[in-house]
Amino acid sequence: MNPTFETDRLLIRPWQPEQDAAPAFAIYGDPEVMHFIRPPEPSIAAVQQYLETIRTQYAALNNGTGSWAIIDKSIGEIVGGVLLKQLPDNNNNPTQDYEVGWHLRRTAWGQGYATEAGQVALTYGFDQLKLPVIYAVAIPENQASIRVMQRLRMQPGGRVFCYYNEELELYYLNAADFYFHRTSGN
Numbered sequence: 001m002n003p004t005f006e007t008d009r010l011l012i013r014p015w016q017p018e019q020d021a022a023p024a025f026a027i028y029g030d031p032e033v034m035h036f037i038r039p040p041e042p043s044i045a046a047v048q049q050y051l052e053t054i055r056t057q058y059a060a061l062n063n064g065t066g067s068w069a070i071i072d073k074s075i076g077e078i079v080g081g082v083l084l085k086q087l088p089d090n091n092n093n094p095t096q097d098y099e100v101g102w103h104l105r106r107t108a109w110g111q112g113y114a115t116e117a118g119q120v121a122l123t124y125g126f127d128q129l130k131l132p133v134i135y136a137v138a139i140p141e142n143q144a145s146i147r148v149m150q151r152l153r154m155q156p157g158g159r160v161f162c163y164y165n166e167e168l169e170l171y172y173l174n175a176a177d178f179y180f181h182r183t184s185g186n
């Protein structure tokens with residue numbers, strides 16, 4: 001069972017496919033949001049099917065990884081999604097490398113949601129899952145996502161071609177560095 005998280009501003013909870021399909025379509029059905037990721041979902045029904053599929057997959061893995069809806073509590077709306085999952089290799093098999101990722105609906109860009117939700121996912125990955133390192137990847141042109149990685153104090157790992165069968169910019173954060181900064185408050 002995946003946990004729910006809360007910050008002052010956000011509720012971050014597992015997707016509920018039936019009730020979330022329409023707001024999730026504003027994210028996963030938007031060609032601009034999906035531009036650097038994959039083709040957009042064609043309909044609300046397709047998004048619901050997608051959310052059901054990933055829910056089943058994460059439940060089967062049962063290793064704490066998952067995909068969550070990000071809700072701004074002040075407006076009571078889903079503004080995006082955040083995930084912590086195993087990176088797939090070039091043949092789409094899960095590796096033992098874990099990635100954090102974020103997707104926001106267009107009207108939610110530029111408000112710090114990805115950084116805030118990403119911080120929650122990193123904290124969960126280190127505190128609860130005891131991961132030694134967490135990665136993030138983006139295609140090199142996706143500067144907004146790379147800026148989020150940098151704001152989260154992730155370190156550049158260079159260009160790699162070992163995940164998703166694509167050349168990607170890799171960032172990583174070691175648990176030791178995460179805890180060092182948390183303790184020092186810097």
Ligand SMILES: CC(C)(COP(=O)(O)OP(=O)(O)OC[C@H]1O[C@@H](n2cnc3c(N)ncnc32)[C@H](O)[C@@H]1OP(=O)(O)O)[C@@H](O)C(=O)NCCC(=O)NCCS
Pocket residue numbers: 032033034036037101102103104105108109110111112113114115137138139142143144145147148151
């Ligand atoms: C990636 C994403 C979550 C970032 O959202 P956000 O936190 O609201 O990011 P912002 O809009 O505040 O931009 C973050 C930074 O990137 C910069 N940026 C934004 N768009 C940019 C662009 N097209 N080119 C270059 N820089 C850009 C911003 O100036 C900001 O920089 P700063 O930290 O120096 O101020 C959001 O753009 C998104 O949902 N994109 C589509 C989904 C996606 O690509 N997810 C990542 C897959 S790897």
